Amino acid sequence: MAAPLWGRGLMAAPWTRGAFSWFLPCRRAIQTTAVCHKNRAARVRVGKGDKPVTYEQAHPPHYIAHRKGWLSLHTSNLDGEGGAAECTVEDVFIRKFIYGTFHGCLANEIVLKRRANVLVVCAVFLQRLPPYKFYFLVGYTETLLSFLYKCPVRLEVQTLPERVIYKYL
Amino acid sequence: ALSFRGQLYGAGTAGSCRGGGGGAVGKMAAWGGVSRLWRRCCQGPGTFPVNYSSRDMPKQYRFLLNKDLLWVQFSGLHTDLHRHKDNSLVSISDEPDTLYRKLSVLVKGHDKTVLDSYEYFAVLAAKELGISIEKVHEPPRKIERFTLLKSIHIFKKHRVQYEMRTHYRCLELKHLTGSTADVYLEYIQRNLPEGVAMEIKKTKLEKLPEHIQKPVWDKLLSVEETASTS
Numbered sequence: 001m002a003a004p005l006w007g008r009g010l011m012a013a014p015w016t017r018g019a020f021s022w023f024l025p026c027r028r029a030i031q032t033t034a035v036c037h038k039n040r041a042a043r044v045r046v047g048k049g050d051k052p053v054t055y056e057q058a059h060p061p062h063y064i065a066h067r068k069g070w071l072s073l074h075t076s077n078l079d080g081e082g083g084a085a086e087c088t089v090e091d092v093f094i095r096k097f098i099y100g101t102f103h104g105c106l107a108n109e110i111v112l113k114r115r116a117n118v119l120v121v122c123a124v125f126l127q128r129l130p131p132y133k134f135y136f137l138v139g140y141t142e143t144l145l146s147f148l149y150k151c152p153v154r155l156e157v158q159t160l161p162e163r164v165i166y167k168y169l
Numbered sequence: 170a171l172s173f174r175g176q177l178y179g180a181g182t183a184g185s186c187r188g189g190g191g192g193a194v195g196k197m198a199a200w201g202g203v204s205r206l207w208r209r210c211c212q213g214p215g216t217f218p219v220n221y222s223s224r225d226m227p228k229q230y231r232f233l234l235n236k237d238l239l240w241v242q243f244s245g246l247h248t249d250l251h252r253h254k255d256n257s258l259v260s261i262s263d264e265p266d267t268l269y270r271k272l273s274v275l276v277k278g279h280d281k282t283v284l285d286s287y288e289y290f291a292v293l294a295a296k297e298l299g300i301s302i303e304k305v306h307e308p309p310r311k312i313e314r315f316t317l318l319k320s321i322h323i324f325k326k327h328r329v330q331y332e333m334r335t336h337y338r339c340l341e342l343k344h345l346t347g348s349t350a351d352v353y354l355e356y357i358q359r360n361l362p363e364g365v366a367m368e369i370k371k372t373k374l375e376k377l378p379e380h381i382q383k384p385v386w387d388k389l390l391s392v393e394e395t396a397s398t399s
Binding site for chain 2: 037039041065069070073074075077078079080081113114115116120
């Protein structure tokens with residue numbers, strides 16, 4: 001982080017802190033101003049130990065490429081390649097579409113892969129619907145997205161009886 | 170490495186052959202596999218295999234249903250196998266093939282392990298095709314970093330930094346013909362993993378044009394001689 005953390009550990013004289021703490025006689029510093037110190041992106045906060053969390057949710061984003069992989073694989077973000085904005089917008093739409101179509105059945109985040117012209121959507125579902133409904137929804141999604149994006153869209157589906165819990169937070 | 174084979178065309182013809190020789194015939198797995206082979210041999214070009222039940226099969230082939238006589242009858246069916254040999258994808262022409270002195274394949278990706286695996290696959294493919302590899306090296310990675318404001322409104326002192334890492338791998342091949350290069354590149358590109366981009370640089374060898382094949386001063390001397398004599 002660019003800005004130093006003034007909130008803790010700084011045994012400062014009162015005039016180095018934020019707006020009002022110099023009123024206090026003690027040396028302990030309290031955060032009174034900017035509330036942007038802690039990073040909250042893609043993190044599940046630690047609770048009482050009753051919150052089940054998957055492997056994907058348990059790891060914050062600085063573990064990408066170390067303990068986590070990528071959820072959307074395309075070449076737009078590489079050096080010298082373009083089309084990142086279109087790819088991202090398509091990805092967001094596809095994630096929302098599938099979340100809504102298979103409501104309550106998603107076990108984990110969707111993985112999107114782009115290989116040449118083909119868009120492969122890899123999803124892990126929970127067995128909440130009877131199989132014939134799954135087959136229909138898969139066919140419907142594939143056809144609709146293919147017509148929408150003018151490219152072959154393939155849905156690769158795996159089902160699980162229940163979510164795989166990595167730990168409880 | 171070969172697990173990255175892209176399935177662009179789906180399952181292909183593997184799913185079109187139905188196993189088992191019809192409902193009435195025996196249930197052994199070995200017979201099922203052999204009957205599939207037999208059916209594929211007998212089909213004409215472009216026709217789909219049809220499930221023959223034992224009643225529909227013509228009388229002269231009914232002896233094939235008997236498992237004991239199977240290996241004897243196979244030798245007589247070679248005539249149909251050769252019909253598939255003239256491949257429409259291969260074309261022969263008289264003009265000379267283009268020659269490449271160097272073919273440079275640069276792959277870029279976010280994940281270094283994926284590039285390692287792809288390099289192993291590409292090198293293996295080149296060795297199998299007999300292409301001479303000049304060198305395989307790893308150009309240094311490039312990191313693009315930018316700093317943004319963390320909050321949507323004010324709080325200028327609190328920012329967040331993102332970076333995008335691009336790793337490279339370069340495979341240089343030498344002394345290729347045009348057709349070899351086309352085949353190799355098509356194979357490599359069909360099996361490119363997702364999230365990996367490729368750049369190709371070809372160095373072509375061209376024949377020297379006719380007007381500069383001989384040095385100019387030879388011609389000038391002959392022109393002067395003719396000018397002086399005339």
